[in-house]
Amino acid sequence: MPTITFVDPHGIEHDVEGDVGQSLMTVAVNHDIPGIEGECGGEMACGTCHVYVADTAGCVPPPRTTDEAEMLEVLIDGVKPTSRLGCQIRVGPELDGLSVTVPSE
């Protein structure tokens, strides 16, 4: 199973394994990662799965869809180029070693 590193709002790293096909949000919620709530269940309606994706060589998720980009602008103050909705990133073998940071807001 791919290992994903979540850096929580306190700067603590959590290395967790996710099942292929799960969203990053689901992986985080299943492992009680602080700061990830997933309130809308992955419907792109809450923004409580916001993460910053690290520029980790070889571990780059597919780019945002137009819908995700639009919802980031609606839901998140101060969207950064690395901002993603965790519910829209599916775990796959290519993401083994991915690191994401959970914002403190």
Ligand code: FES
């Ligand atoms: S879980 Fe609500 S927007 Fe991702």
